[in-house]
Amino acid sequence: MAIYEPVYPHDAWPEQFTFSPAVRVGNFVFLSGTTATDDQGHIVGPGDIVLQTRQIFHKFARILQRVGGGLANIIETTEFVLSLDDYKKTAQVRRELLKGPPWPAATGIVVSGLIRKDALIEIKGIAALE
Amino acid sequence: MAIYEPVYPHDAWPEQFTFSPAVRVGNFVFLSGTTATDDQGHIVGPGDIVLQTRQIFHKFARILQRVGGGLANIIETTEFVLSLDDYKKTAQVRRELLKGPPWPAATGIVVSGLIRKDALIEIKGIAALE
Amino acid sequence: MAIYEPVYPHDAWPEQFTFSPAVRVGNFVFLSGTTATDDQGHIVGPGDIVLQTRQIFHKFARILQRVGGGLANIIETTEFVLSLDDYKKTAQVRRELLKGPPWPAATGIVVSGLIRKDALIEIKGIAALE
Numbered sequence: 001m002a003i004y005e006p007v008y009p010h011d012a013w014p015e016q017f018t019f020s021p022a023v024r025v026g027n028f029v030f031l032s033g034t035t036a037t038d039d040q041g042h043i044v045g046p047g048d049i050v051l052q053t054r055q056i057f058h059k060f061a062r063i064l065q066r067v068g069g070g071l072a073n074i075i076e077t078t079e080f081v082l083s084l085d086d087y088k089k090t091a092q093v094r095r096e097l098l099k100g101p102p103w104p105a106a107t108g109i110v111v112s113g114l115i116r117k118d119a120l121i122e123i124k125g126i127a128a129l130e
Numbered sequence: 131m132a133i134y135e136p137v138y139p140h141d142a143w144p145e146q147f148t149f150s151p152a153v154r155v156g157n158f159v160f161l162s163g164t165t166a167t168d169d170q171g172h173i174v175g176p177g178d179i180v181l182q183t184r185q186i187f188h189k190f191a192r193i194l195q196r197v198g199g200g201l202a203n204i205i206e207t208t209e210f211v212l213s214l215d216d217y218k219k220t221a222q223v224r225r226e227l228l229k230g231p232p233w234p235a236a237t238g239i240v241v242s243g244l245i246r247k248d249a250l251i252e253i254k255g256i257a258a259l260e
Numbered sequence: 261m262a263i264y265e266p267v268y269p270h271d272a273w274p275e276q277f278t279f280s281p282a283v284r285v286g287n288f289v290f291l292s293g294t295t296a297t298d299d300q301g302h303i304v305g306p307g308d309i310v311l312q313t314r315q316i317f318h319k320f321a322r323i324l325q326r327v328g329g330g331l332a333n334i335i336e337t338t339e340f341v342l343s344l345d346d347y348k349k350t351a352q353v354r355r356e357l358l359k360g361p362p363w364p365a366a367t368g369i370v371v372s373g374l375i376r377k378d379a380l381i382e383i384k385g386i387a388a389l390e
Contacts, residue, residue, distance in 0.1 A: 003388050004335045006362040018354035019366030023335050025388045030336045033367025075134045075153050076160045078254070080369050084245060094148035102136040106149030107163025107254045109210050110243030113370030115344060124338070124367045128133050128155045205264045205283050206290045208384070214375060224278035232266040236279030237293025237384045239340050240373030258263050258285045 009062040010039065022063045029067060029127040033080070034059055035119035043118040049081070053090040056123050057097045064127055071097050073127040076105040080122045084110060090121070139192040140169065152193045159197060159257040163210070164189055165249035173248040179211070183220040186253050187227045194257055201227050203257040206235040210252045214240060220251070269322040270299065282323045289327060289387040293340070294319055295379035303378040309341070313350040316383050317357045324387055331357050333387040336365040340382045344370060350381070 006020035007029060013021065022031045036044045036052035036059075045051025061071050081087055087108070098104065104125070114122050136150035137159060143151065152161045166174045166182035166189075175181025191201050211217055217238065228234065234255070244252050266280035267289060273281065282291045296304045296312035296319075305311025321331050341347055347368065358364065364385070374382050 002362055003333055003390060004362065004364070018351045018358065018360060018363055019337075020361075020363045021365070023362070023365045025335050030365040030386070032336075032365040033338070033369070073133050075155050076162075077149075078163070084243065087245070091148045098148065100148060101150075102132055102134065102153070103148055103150045104134070105151070105153045105160040105162040105254075107252070108245050109163070109241050109252070110245070111369050112242050112372050113344065115347070115368050115370070122367070122369070124365075126160070130133060203263055205285050206292075207279075208293070214373065217375070221278045228278065230278060231280075232262055232264065232283070233278055233280045234264070235281070235283045235290040235292040235384075237382070238375050239293070239371050239382070240375070242372050256290070260263060 007063050007066050009059055009066070024067055027129045029064065029069070029129065031060055031063065031125040031127065033122045033124040035114065035116040035122045037116065043116065046118045049086045049120045050089050050093060052119065052121050053093045054097070056121065057093060060125065067129060069127060069129050072099065073129055074098065074104050074125050075128050077123055077125040079106070079108040080111045080114065081108065082111065082114065082120055137193050137196050139189055139196070154197055157259045159194065159199070159259065161190055161193065161255040161257065163252045163254040165244065165246040165252045167246065173246065176248045179216050179250045180219050180223060182249065182251050183223045184227070186251065187223060190255065197259060199257060199259050202229065203259055204228065204234050204255050205258050207253055207255040209236070209238040210241045210244065211238065212241065212244065212250055267323050267326050269319055269326070284327055287389045289324065289329070289389065291320055291323065291385040291387065293382045293384040295374065295376040295382045297376065303376065306378045309346050309380045310349050310353060312379065312381050313353045314357070316381065317353060320385065327389060329387060329389050332359065333389055334358065334364050334385050335388050337383055337385040339366070339368045340371045340374065341368065342371065342374065342380055
């Protein structure tokens with residue numbers, strides 16, 4: 001038996017990737033660092049960190065639905081951004097989609113680069129299922 | 131029933147925040163990325179990474195006391211700093227307050243920016259309760 | 261009884277360090293941010309991110325063997341790199357050593373600095389034991 005179960009947002013996860021978008025271990029789900037790509041690999045909302053943040057949480061929702069959960073199961077996020085410009089505006093996405101209180105724990109950090117071209121923000125996280 | 135329980139250092143956590151300073155899930159406590167602010171939101175020890183580190187661990191202590199624990203419950207820290215200047219001196223704070231061995235796991239990274247003005251260091255972590 | 265058990269790759273962990281290379285809590289193992297140093301503290305593969313990545317996973321393997329596991333127990337990695345040059349080539353190390361699928365969750369971020377001189381990459385992670 002595998003130690004963990006990979007969780008995919010859809011059935012076409014590229015075979016050449018050496019990571020899973022999320023893995024489940026017991027009741028915990030570890031969400032990989034995720035950028036605002038769509039199913040074709042293009043960034044949704046180039047130049048717009050609010051749109052990108054919304055797309056990332058939509059992707060998390062899709063992943064969490066596959067294991068019977070949703071965004072309310074997210075207990076912790078770490079956000080890596082390229083700049084603080086408009087970063088505060090992403091709080092509205094958290095209000096819209098996470099619908100706290102309660103709110104997850106969170107960390108936000110400005111980094112020098114993200115792997116995905118045109119990404120302004122990348123978020124990783126942990127969710128807990130009931 | 132909520133999946134997780136938010137944990138606050140005191141009873142005046144601002145309503146507009148879209149994150150909790152910490153959340154408890156089972157016996158784990160996830161500590162949000164924390165800077166050396168005081169209860170009024172001012173950085174303690176501007177320009178002094180050792181004082182800032184001490185303040186952050188004091189804040190963690192206060193949070194962990196709310197769930198019956200303390201700094202000895204911290205199992206992992208990730209430290210984000212703006213520069214390595216004087217960073218080694220923060221080890222004395224760990225000795226003073228964490229009182230190992232045993233010591234938690236730890237990661238330290240130099241980043242381009244922190245959200246909080248005047249913060250030289252931000253620490254996130256995980257604690258485990260008995 | 262301690263909340264967590266420190267896990268060492270060998271019996272000569274320096275006493276002055278204020279962190280453990282890994283800690284075990286229940287079935288989880290939290291791996292500290294690790295660079296490609298050898299037992300003498302020298303970077304293996306200066307200037308070569310692929311060699312450095314392999315050395316880091318060898319160190320993780322050694323740690324995980326001490327608690328009855330191995331690299332297949334790694335459920336999540338966060339990789340901090342100084343540049344994206346040759347970063348894609350490190351996927352071959354994951355294929356060689358992690359032998360997925362399934363693959364762990366993963367995050368990769370470009371940062372401004374690492375504490376260890378000559379390190380091009382630092383990896384932290386979480387493993388789960390059976």
